[in-house]
Every structure is written in C-alpha cells, then in structure tokens.
Amino acid sequence: MNRLIGKSLTRRGVLGAGLAISGVLAMPSILRAQDKSLKVGVYGGYFKKSFDEHVFPDFTKATGIAVESVAEPTGEAWLVQLEQAAKAGQAPADLSMMSQTSTLKGQSTELWTPLDTSKFKHYGDLLPRFINKYPDGRVAGIGAVAWWITLVSNTDVYKDAPTSWAALWDKANEDKLGLLALASNSFLLEVTAKTFMGGTNALDTEEGLNKAFEKLAEVKPNVRLWYRDEAQFEQALKSGEIPMGQYYHDVTGLAIADGFHVRSTFPKEGGIQDSGNWVLSRASTKVDEAHAFIDYMSQPSMQGVMSRKVGTTPTLKKEVLDLKPEEFAAVSSDIDPIIPRYDLYTSKADWINQKWTELIVG
Amino acid sequence: MRREAPKSVADYTPLFFPALMLIVFFVVPFSTMIAVSFFKRNPSGFYTPDFVFDNYARFLSVFFGGVLGFSLMLAVLVAVCCVCIAFPFTYLLTRRPRRVQTLWLVGLLSVLSLSEVIIGFAWSTLFSRTAGITNLFVAIGLMDKPVALLPTFGAVLTGMVYQALPYTILVLYPALVRLDPTLLEAARTLGASPIRAFFNVVAPALRNTIVATLIMVFVFALGSYLLPQILGRPQHWTLSVLITDQAIYQSNMPFAAAMAVFLVLISLALVGLTLLVGRRENAL
Numbered sequence: 029m030n031r032l033i034g035k036s037l038t039r040r041g042v043l044g045a046g047l048a049i050s051g052v053l054a055m056p057s058i059l060r061a062q063d064k065s066l067k068v069g070v071y072g073g074y075f076k077k078s079f080d081e082h083v084f085p086d087f088t089k090a091t092g093i094a095v096e097s098v099a100e101p102t103g104e105a106w107l108v109q110l111e112q113a114a115k116a117g118q119a120p121a122d123l124s125m126m127s128q129t130s131t132l133k134g135q136s137t138e139l140w141t142p143l144d145t146s147k148f149k150h151y152g153d154l155l156p157r158f159i160n161k162y163p164d165g166r167v168a169g170i171g172a173v174a175w176w177i178t179l180v181s182n183t184d185v186y187k188d189a190p191t192s193w194a195a196l197w198d199k200a201n202e203d204k205l206g207l208l209a210l211a212s213n214s215f216l217l218e219v220t221a222k223t224f225m226g227g228t229n230a231l232d233t234e235e236g237l238n239k240a241f242e243k244l245a246e247v248k249p250n251v252r253l254w255y256r257d258e259a260q261f262e263q264a265l266k267s268g269e270i271p272m273g274q275y276y277h278d279v280t281g282l283a284i285a286d287g288f289h290v291r292s293t294f295p296k297e298g299g300i301q302d303s304g305n306w307v308l309s310r311a312s313t314k315v316d317e318a319h320a321f322i323d324y325m326s327q328p329s330m331q332g333v334m335s336r337k338v339g340t341t342p343t344l345k346k347e348v349l350d351l352k353p354e355e356f357a358a359v360s361s362d363i364d365p366i367i368p369r370y371d372l373y374t375s376k377a378d379w380i381n382q383k384w385t386e387l388i389v390g
Numbered sequence: 391m392r393r394e395a396p397k398s399v400a401d402y403t404p405l406f407f408p409a410l411m412l413i414v415f416f417v418v419p420f421s422t423m424i425a426v427s428f429f430k431r432n433p434s435g436f437y438t439p440d441f442v443f444d445n446y447a448r449f450l451s452v453f454f455g456g457v458l459g460f461s462l463m464l465a466v467l468v469a470v471c472c473v474c475i476a477f478p479f480t481y482l483l484t485r486r487p488r489r490v491q492t493l494w495l496v497g498l499l500s501v502l503s504l505s506e507v508i509i510g511f512a513w514s515t516l517f518s519r520t521a522g523i524t525n526l527f528v529a530i531g532l533m534d535k536p537v538a539l540l541p542t543f544g545a546v547l548t549g550m551v552y553q554a555l556p557y558t559i560l561v562l563y564p565a566l567v568r569l570d571p572t573l574l575e576a577a578r579t580l581g582a583s584p585i586r587a588f589f590n591v592v593a594p595a596l597r598n599t600i601v602a603t604l605i606m607v608f609v610f611a612l613g614s615y616l617l618p619q620i621l622g623r624p625q626h627w628t629l630s631v632l633i634t635d636q637a638i639y640q641s642n643m644p645f646a647a648a649m650a651v652f653l654v655l656i657s658l659a660l661v662g663l664t665l666l667v668g669r670r671e672n673a674l
Binding site for chain 2: 253257260377
C-alpha cells in the first residue's frame with residue numbers, strides 16, 4: 029500500500045498538481061478582473077438574502093457590473109476586519125453596510141474613501157440625515173438601509189395604543205416593559221432627552237447627560253427584561269408576557285401580518301430612526317463601480333422596491349418616491365424622528381457605557 | 391508492571407503532541423489575551439499596543455467587585471447544588487441493573503446535545519406566566535392564578551444546574567461504579583444504617599472525586615453568560631455577560647481582556663486553594 033502511494037505521489041507530481049490547481053483557482057479572478065465587478069458587504073441573514081434576491085441581479089442587468097455579496101457580521105467586528113485588511117492594502121469588500129457609529133469610528137483612521145456626490149443623480153433628494161460627512165465636509169457614507177425602533181404593545185393587554193414614550197415611565201406599567209440592554213442600541217438617552225428635556229441637544233453637556241441618566245433611572249422598576257437578543261423579547265411580546273417595550277417597526281409589522289396581537293406605535297415624540305451607510309474602503313480600487321452602485325440604490329424606484337420588498341425606510345424625500353400612502357405608512361411616519369446622537373458613542377463611549385451598566389445592573 | 395524513568399529524548403515523544411496542542415490552543419491565545427489587556431484603548435475605534443494599567447484600574451471598583459463576587463457565588467452555588475443532587479443520584483444509579491444504567495446514561499448524554507440557547511428558552515417558557523408550569527398548579531388547584539417565575543435568581547440557578555447536571559453525573563459515574571462494594575457491606579455488617587453508611591463511608595472514600603467534580607462544575611458555571619441574561623434580571627448578570635458587552639458591543643478589547651484575565655486568575659486561585667486545603671486534610 030505504501031509503495032503504491034510512493035509511486036503515484038512523487039514530489040514532482042504533487043508540485044505539478046498544486047500548480048495546476050492554483051492555476052484553475054486563479055482563473056476566475058483573472059476573468060473577473062476583465063469584467064466589471066464589485067464586492068458588497070451586507071448584514072448576513074435577512075438583509076443578504078433580500079439583497080441577493082431583489083437588488084443585485086437587477087443591478088447587474090442594468091449596469092453590467094457583477095456583484096459578489098459578502099455576509100458581514102453586525103456590530104463592530106466588520107469595522108475591525110476592514111481596518112486591519114486596509115492596513116495590508118486589502119478590501120474584503122469594496123462597499124459595506126456600516127452602522128453610523130462604526131462609520132464615525134472609521135472616519136478617525138480615514139478608512140472611507142470620500143465619495144464624489146456629483147455622480148449621484150438623486151443626491152439632492154437624499155434626506156440630510158442619510159449623508160454621513162467627515163468633519164471637513166467630505167462625504168464618507170450614503171444611507172443604505174434605515175429602520176425604526178418604536179413603542180410596541182400587546183393589543184390584548186393594552187386596548188388603546190400608547191401615544192407617548194412617557195408611557196415607559198408610567199407607574200401603572202410596573203414590571204411590564206422590555207427594553208434593549210445597551211445605551212448604544214436602545215438609544216433611550218435620546219428618547220429621555222426628546223420626551224422630557226426638549227430635544228437631544230440636551231445631551232451636549234455632561235450635566236445634561238447626568239440629568240437624562242437620572243430620569244432614565246426612574247424607568248428601572250417598570251422593566252422586566254433588558255434584552256440583547258431580539259427573539260427573547262419578540263416571543264414575550266406576542267404572548268403578552270411582557271406587553272410593552274421598544275422594538276423594531278418592520279419586524280413588528282411581520283408579526284402583525286402573521287396574526288399576532290401586537291402593534292407598533294410612532295409616539296408623538298417620534299420613533300427612533302437608526303440606519304446604516306454605504307461606505308467605500310480606502311483599499312478598494314473599484315471606485316467607479318461603487319459610485320454606480322450607490323447611484324443605482326439611491327433612485328426613487330429602487331428605494332420603493334426596498335421599502336416594498338425588504339421593508340426598509342426610504343432614504344429619499346417623500347415627494348420623489350413612488351410609494352402609495354399606505355406603503356409609506358408601513359415603513360415610515362411623518363412624525364419628526366428621534367435621530368440617535370451617534371457622536372456620543374464615539375466621543376464619550378466608555379463613560380456612557382460605564383454609567384449605563386451601573387444604572388441597570390446596580 | 392514497573393515503570394522506568396524516561397532516559398532519552400525519544401522517551402518523551404508521547405508528550406510532544408499534547409504539549410503542542412496545549413501551546414497552540416491554550417498558551418498562545420491566553421498570552422495574546424494577557425498582552426491585549428495591557429494595550430491602550432482608543433475610544434474612537436481600536437487599540438494600540440502599549441503597556442498601561444488603565445484597564446485593570448477601571449476594573450478595580452466596587453461595582454465590578456460586586457459583579458465578580460456575584461459570579462463566583464453563583465458558580466459555587468451551582469457546583470454545590472449539582473454535586474448534592476448528582477452524587478446520591480449517581481450512587482443509586484450504579485446499584486441498578488446494567489440495562490437501566492445504560493438507558494439513564496443515554497438519556498443524560500442526549501441532554502448534553504441541547505445548547506445553552508435551547509435550555510434557556512425552554513426554561514423561560516416553563517417559568518412564564520402565560521404558558522408555564524404555574525398554569526398546571528392552577529389546574530390542579532394548588533394556586534389561584536398563574537404567576538411568572540422569572541426573571542429571578544431561582545430561575546437562573548435552576549437553568550444553570552440543569553445545564554451542568556449531566557456533566558456532573560458523567561464525571562461522578564466512573565468513580566462510583568468502581569467503588570468497592572465490600573466497603574459498604576462491612577459498614578452494614580458493623581451496624582450502620584444505609585444512610586449513615588453512605589455519608590460515613592461512601593462519601594469520604596470518594597472525597598477527591600467530589601472535590602474534582604465541584605471544581606469542574608464551578609469552572610463550567612463561571613463561563614455561563616446566556617442563561618443569566620435569559621432567566622435573570624440585570625443584577626443577576628455574571629462577569630461573563632459584561633465581558634461580552636465590552637468585547638462585542640463596545641469593541642473595547644483591552645478592557646474585556648483585562649476582565650477575563652482577572653476572572654481566570656481569581657478562579658485559578660480558588661481552585662488552587664481548594665486543592666491545597668484538600669491536600670492538607672489528607673495529610674492529617
């Protein structure tokens with residue numbers, strides 16, 4: 029047996045086979061380099077599936093640019109990977125979906141290639157909150173997907189919909205709420221500021237932040253669950269075990285469509301609007317293709333497709349969209365949103381995190 | 391059989407593979423973690439190689455001391471509960487016919503196939519007001535109306551004991567099976583009741599096994615971070631939960647590493663202390 033292997037596997041043979049294999053493996057990339065292509069990082073799971081189905085094939089048809097979609101993790105792991113790869117001159121993805129906080133963090137190391145806005149036909153129609161700029165005004169990112177966190181409730185337990193975020197503070201709701209567990213994903217400081225302190229500008233000073241923390245501490249007795257994992261709260265909300273809380277508007281819509289007795293309310297202070305940007309890694313050489321992709325995604329018709337098929341909030345002004353009123357209402361609201369103070373989660377991240385943890389754990 | 395002391399390098403070769411594995415999968419990652427714990431945190435994103443004590447300084451506070459104390463207390467409690475339940479259970483199991491033993495062990499092994507997530511969600515349903523076991527109590531007239539048994543400390547403890555119990559039994563089983571039955575027969579002949587014989591003969595004879603099992607369950611429970619989140623309130627979050635927060639959500643690797651190093655050192659110290667005390671008692 030050994031002899032047989034010795035004969036068939038000579039050193040030269042192995043080397044030859046290795047060369048042949050690496051040649052075969054290298055072929056597609058040579059071919060690809062001749063065609064136009066783009067690697068796009070999208071959040072794995074639902075978003076990647078939706079984009080692979082509803083967006084990328086049509087984009088390739090319209091522009092001739094082939095798209096390779098890369099599943100990226102949420103959180104900051106992807107930012108760290110992009111940064112380390114860029115140091116080595118590599119781009120695991122040319123364009124990536126990036127949270128606002130991560131976009132700001134990437135700015136600090138000039139990780140994002142500034143975008144040439146003259147190449148985007150509908151740049152003027154973008155809502156200002158979906159344009160992420162470097163401090164000197166260069167554009168670092170353009171809104172990719174946006175979603176709402178709203179006040180949700182179980183319709184069996186609450187016959188009437190709550191109208192204000194102040195419901196979270198209502199003494200009648202003791203031990204009934206489910207809230208997100210981290211300052212940087214619940215945005216409850218912003219909610220507190222908008223509801224009780226006249227707006228999120230109140231958080232500019234440390235004094236204002238302390239006041240918001242104090243006010244927020246009053247919510248604690250009402251909270252039954254501080255969740256990190258969505259499924260944990262969704263289940264309890266549907267069953268009425270935890271009948272009120274903050275949750276994602278789109279996912280609540282899916283639950284309603286499935287017949288569960290839940291509702292999502294835009295409070296009068298506004299829903300929380302969170303979003304992700306398209307950002308271009310500085311290590312990427314596909315600058316033109318990336319601009320073509322952002323331009324394609326920022327068309328009113330594409331934003332309509334995204335709202336209808338994926339359930340995201342349009343990044344463009346309402347006037348230019350082709351959404352019917354009920355389609356628009358399903359993914360957005362005319363009430364002025366609460367825009368998170370992303371800057372706080374870069375400049376004062378550790379301080380806020382420490383105070384927050386002490387607030388809810390202590 | 392007589393064992394000869396190894397004479398040449400070749401005699402040590404069987405050690406190379408385990409040593410290599412230990413280096414690759416333990417020494418290198420752990421050293422990296424220790425190194426990172428001294429790095430400087432840059433709040434706007436990443437960290438830079440450095441040698442600062444900031445991360446450890448931040449940890450040395452009443453707040454984190456409290457969390458660390460709670461985590462250790464919880465792990466000790468889980469270990470004690472597990473051994474208290476598993477030891478008599480395993481002992482009784484070893485007295486059963488072979489077939490029964492096999493069935494029980496297969497059942498226990500199948501519990502091991504459940505992930506922490508499944509265990510957590512299953513218990514959270516069992517303890518819920520809307521679908522939980524209290525509905526059964528209402529049905530048989532023990533309670534007036536169903537109540538939620540979570541989030542509570544009891545729920546966390548139950549979930550963690552449930553998760554660690556199969557391991558405990560499987561670690562105790564070989565030792566109990568090999569226990570010389572004549573020991574017990576002698577005790578009975580000399581007039582001890584079964585319970586007295588169990589506590590005065592069986593338990594002391596297996597003291598080292600019991601201590602080793604306690605340590606294993608303690609270390610196992612110390613790493614738990616999902617069950618405290620699903621079944622407990624924030625007061626019941628362990629240090630592992632806060633480490634995860636720092637590493638994954640705040641991308642503060644240096645601080646997460648410092649906390650992890652601290653946790654490892656404290657638990658190693660506790661394990662060392664336990665062994666030391668055990669040895670001293672044995673020597674007497």
